[in-house]
Amino acid sequence: MVEFKSDRYTIDxxxxxxxxxxxxxxxxxxxxxxxAIKIEKSQKISQISMxxxxxxxxxxEKGFPKLIxxxxxxxxxxxxxxLLGQNLQKKFLTIRKIISVETVLDIGIQCFKRIKxxxxxxxxxxDLKPQQFLIDDDFNVFLIDFGLCKKYMNSKLMxxxxxxxxxxxxxxxxxxxxxxxxGIQQSRRDDLESFCYIISYLxxxxxxxxxxxxxxxxxxxxRKMKTTIAPSNLFASASLVQFFIYxxxxxxxxxxxxxxxxxxxxxxxxxxxSSSLSIFIIDGSTNSKSSIKKRERKSxxxxxxxxxxxxxxxxxxxNIQITINNSSQTQVCDNLPEFKDxxxxxxxxxxxxxxxxxxxxLNCYVM
Numbered sequence: 001m002v003e004f005k006s007d008r009y010t011i012d013x014x015x016x017x018x019x020x021x022x023x024x025x026x027x028x029x030x031x032x033x034x035x036a037i038k039i040e041k042s043q044k045i046s047q048i049s050m051x052x053x054x055x056x057x058x059x060x061e062k063g064f065p066k067l068i069x070x071x072x073x074x075x076x077x078x079x080x081x082x083l084l085g086q087n088l089q090k091k092f093l094t095i096r097k098i099i100s101v102e103t104v105l106d107i108g109i110q111c112f113k114r115i116k117x118x119x120x121x122x123x124x125x126x127d128l129k130p131q132q133f134l135i136d137d138d139f140n141v142f143l144i145d146f147g148l149c150k151k152y153m154n155s156k157l158m159x160x161x162x163x164x165x166x167x168x169x170x171x172x173x174x175x176x177x178x179x180x181x182x183g184i185q186q187s188r189r190d191d192l193e194s195f196c197y198i199i200s201y202l203x204x205x206x207x208x209x210x211x212x213x214x215x216x217x218x219x220x221x222x223r224k225m226k227t228t229i230a231p232s233n234l235f236a237s238a239s240l241v242q243f244f245i246y247x248x249x250x251x252x253x254x255x256x257x258x259x260x261x262x263x264x265x266x267x268x269x270x271x272x273x274s275s276s277l278s279i280f281i282i283d284g285s286t287n288s289k290s291s292i293k294k295r296e297r298k299s300x301x302x303x304x305x306x307x308x309x310x311x312x313x314x315x316x317x318x319n320i321q322i323t324i325n326n327s328s329q330t331q332v333c334d335n336l337p338e339f340k341d342x343x344x345x346x347x348x349x350x351x352x353x354x355x356x357x358x359x360x361x362l363n364c365y366v367m
Contacts, residue, residue, distance in 0.1 A: 002014075002039060004024075004037070004073055005073060005074065006073065008028060008029055008069075009027065009037060010029065011024050011025075011026050012025045012026055012027055012034065015036060016087075019041075020047050020147060021038050021039055021041050021048075022039055023036055023037070023038045023039075024036070024038075026080075028068070034083045035068055035080050035081065035082065036065070036082065036084070037078055037079070037080050038051065038078060038081070039073070039077075039078045040076050040077045041076075047147025048077035048079050048147070049077070050146055050147055050148070050149050051146050051147050052067065052070045054121070054123060054146040054149055055067035055079070055081065055146070058117070058121055061117050062117075063113065063114045063117065063141055063142050064114070064117070064142060064143060064144075065081040065082045065084060065142060066081060066082040067079070067080075068080040081144075084134040084136060085134050085135050085136035086135065087135075087144075088130040088131070088133045088135060088198075089129075089131045092130075092202065101203060102269065102272045102273060103139075104199070104202045104203050105199075105268055107135065108198075108199045108202070109265050109266065109269065110141035111133050111143070111195065112195060114133070114142070114143035115128070115143070115191055116258045117143075118149070118191075119152075119188050119191070119256075119258075122151055122152060122153045122154075122155045123146070123149045123150065123151060123152065124150055124152045124186055124187060124188055125143070125146070125148070125149055125191050125194075126171055126180075126186050127145065127148045127170070127171045127172055128175060128191055128194040128195060128198065129172050129174065129194070130198055130201065130202065131145075132144055132145045133198075148170060152186075152187050160187070160253040161185065162185070163185055163252050164185040165182070165183055165184050165185070166183055167183050167184065167186075169181065169183070169219065171186075173218075173219045173222050174210055175198060175201075176194060177194060178193070178226040178227060181222070181226065182223070184252075185252070187252050187253065188256055189250035189252070189254065189256065192247045192256060196234065196243065196244045197234070203235075207234075208225050208229060209221065209222045209225050209226075231244045231245055237268045237271065239264045239268040239271065240264070240268050243261055243265065246261065247261075
């Protein structure tokens with residue numbers, strides 16, 4: 001267990017661990033309730049600073065954790081947030097059940113709304129994947145992990161960040177946009193492309209570069225597959241295909257038509273509720289017509305008690321094997337210019353955490 005000296009918080013258990021830090025469940029003695037504490041592993045690259053900056057602005061918005069506290073412990077920055085549910089990846093895999101297409105699309109709509117809210121604050125996430133979305137017992141979805149976020153626009157001058165085609169890779173290879181693989185500066189379109197890959201994965205249990213076996217693909221191979229991927233290989237629904245086509249057509253600085261995109265997802269959900277289920281069958285996928293008919297026969301023998309029980313069209317997670325490798329882990333170059341700025345910003349945060357005028361010390365941002 002991590003050494004965390006605090007009169008207020010008592011570490012209970014490890015919730016998750018990544019390349020840049022660990023998240024723990026802890027008891028807040030002040031409120032007698034459990035919270036989540038993220039502790040940074042290294043001070044070389046500060047992500048806690050960006051986490052605090054965004055949470056201070058976005059706390060109170062639906063689908064985002066509430067900032068409770070932040071500071072420094074044993075020379076390591078930490079941030080305290082509300083304790084939420086499991087991430088989508090873990091939730092879908094650990095229940096070992098069947099998930100209906102309707103449920104996936106309902107969750108997808110919530111994920112889309114969270115991305116739009118983040119964009120409304122002039123930030124892009126840059127590392128969207130199923131692990132970055134938490135879901136509680138009431139199926140409310142929350143977006144988390146803002147350490148790699150970046151301003152895509154100066155909110156005062158309303159000037160978009162400049163185009164750059166020589167950027168190091170930032171994000172997770174399995175869900176990153178093609179432009180990210182190509183070294184192109186990320187903007188709103190890239191978050192939305194990552195969202196497409198997330199939804200396709202949740203619908204069908206795999207992506208062309210995330211097969212249902214132990215095959216491993218490196219970043220170069222994934223980049224090549226994304227270069228030639230056809231929309232019909234990701235989605236069979238015409239609405240979702242159009243969503244992907246529109247996102248891929250966006251220019252670097254273009255403001256996405258979020259209402260149009262929302263309508264497309266809603267249309268896909270309507271098609272499911274109208275029993276137009278065959279539109280979600282992709283040739284060669286695990287959701288073949290024969291397998292669906294078998295599931296339909298089984299589903300009629302079972303009682304549907306909640307959203308994770310069998311439905312007429314659904315997918316099984318029993319045979320999915322997740323291989324943890326570099327393609328499923330967040331990757332970032334530590335000499336990115338924004339992280340140089342964040343080191344300065346982090347020092348301000350650590351000093352501000354001990355200052356009574358903390359609200360006045362955190363009014364800067366990273367471009």
